[in-house]
Amino acid sequence: MWLAQSMDVTEILIYVLFFLVGTAVFYGLNVMIYWLPEKKGIERLKEGNDGKKPSARWILIALFGGAMAVVLPAYYGIGLKALTIFLFFSVLTVVAFVDIDTMEIPFVLNIIILVLGVISIWTVGGISIVERIIGMFCISLPLFLIVLVVPDGFGGGDIKLMFAAGFFLGWKATVIAFFIGLIAGGAYGVVCLARRKKGKKDHFAFGPFLSAGLVLAQFCGSGLMDRYIDMIKASFQP
Numbered sequence: 001m002w003l004a005q006s007m008d009v010t011e012i013l014i015y016v017l018f019f020l021v022g023t024a025v026f027y028g029l030n031v032m033i034y035w036l037p038e039k040k041g042i043e044r045l046k047e048g049n050d051g052k053k054p055s056a057r058w059i060l061i062a063l064f065g066g067a068m069a070v071v072l073p074a075y076y077g078i079g080l081k082a083l084t085i086f087l088f089f090s091v092l093t094v095v096a097f098v099d100i101d102t103m104e105i106p107f108v109l110n111i112i113i114l115v116l117g118v119i120s121i122w123t124v125g126g127i128s129i130v131e132r133i134i135g136m137f138c139i140s141l142p143l144f145l146i147v148l149v150v151p152d153g154f155g156g157g158d159i160k161l162m163f164a165a166g167f168f169l170g171w172k173a174t175v176i177a178f179f180i181g182l183i184a185g186g187a188y189g190v191v192c193l194a195r196r197k198k199g200k201k202d203h204f205a206f207g208p209f210l211s212a213g214l215v216l217a218q219f220c221g222s223g224l225m226d227r228y229i230d231m232i233k234a235s236f237q238p
Contacts, residue, residue, distance in 0.1 A: 018073060019066040025090065026065020030058045032094055036109075037102045061093060075219070080123040085218060088116050088168060092211040095161060099207030105157025110164040117168035127170035127222075135166030135174040158206050165214050173221025180213035181206070 068089050072082040095109050117132065127135075140163035146153045166174040185206050192204060 014078075015070050015074070018069040022069020022086070023062045023066035025069075026093065027058065027062035029065070029090060029094055030061055033061075033097045033101070036094070036106055037098055037104070057097075061097070064093070065090070081125075084116060084120050084123040088113065088120075088218070089215055091116070092165075092214055096208035096211040099157065099205040103155070103203065103205055105155070105161055105207050107157075107160065110157070110160040113161070113164040114167060117164065120168055131170035131172070132167045135169055135171040136163050137166070138171045139166060139174055139178045152203070155206065158210060161207060161210055169214065169217060169221060172225035173217040174214075176221035176224050177210070177213035177217035180216055181209040181211075182213075184212060185209035 068086055072086050072089075073079075076082045076085065091109055091112050095105050098109070099105050120127075121129070121132075140159050143154045143159045143162065147156075147159070162174065162178060165177070169177065185204075188204065188209070
């Protein structure tokens with residue numbers, strides 16, 4: 001009895017530690033979000049925050065990191081798989097907020113995601129190389145073709161993001177991620193149109209919606225696609 005209680009306390013303390021580490025890491029990502037677009041020095045960080053206390057956005061980002069540092073090990077187990085996905089989510093967070101601030105996704109972030117995709121072959125597993133390669137093109141290629149016809153349809157950073165993330169997630173989760181992002185982004189666009197005032201910009205950052213879709217698809221994307229495929233198969237059976 002005492003041993004079981006001790007292990008429960010130990011486990012709680014481990015997850016508290018994970019939360020604190022995740023919070024610290026994501027709080028630090030705020031520095032990168034601020035620094036990366038303009039290549040500003042860290043010494044200007046306080047200036048960029050107007051010398052005030054951390055903003056609500058900084059705190060929310062940090063809390064999200066703490067939550068993921070607990071959820072991922074609890075969901076996937078403590079190990080390299082959870083760590084790799086945590087790093088993937090970290091980069092997606094930077095992508096989302098840099099895109100919000102600048103309407104651009106730095107190319108280096110997509111390179112990091114692609115590198116994590118290569119690492120995930122061994123640390124995450126469960127996705128074949130063929131599925132990963134298809135994932136690189138199943139969304140990015142159609143988006144690229146759309147841009148050839150409608151130049152302002154999607155940003156180049158969005159296309160590169162889906163290319164890189166497609167190798168990490170594989171085609172099933174990537175397709176689901178895109179549709180989640182498309183639905184969420186479309187809903188936001190409708191709200192913006194409804195509230196649009198004269199002179200307001202028509203464009204908005206799509207990267208945050210894609211990033212949110214990629215995060216959600218990591219947990220359920222492949223399963224949802226498998227169910228959808230099974231439904232299609234069942235509809236053709238006599």
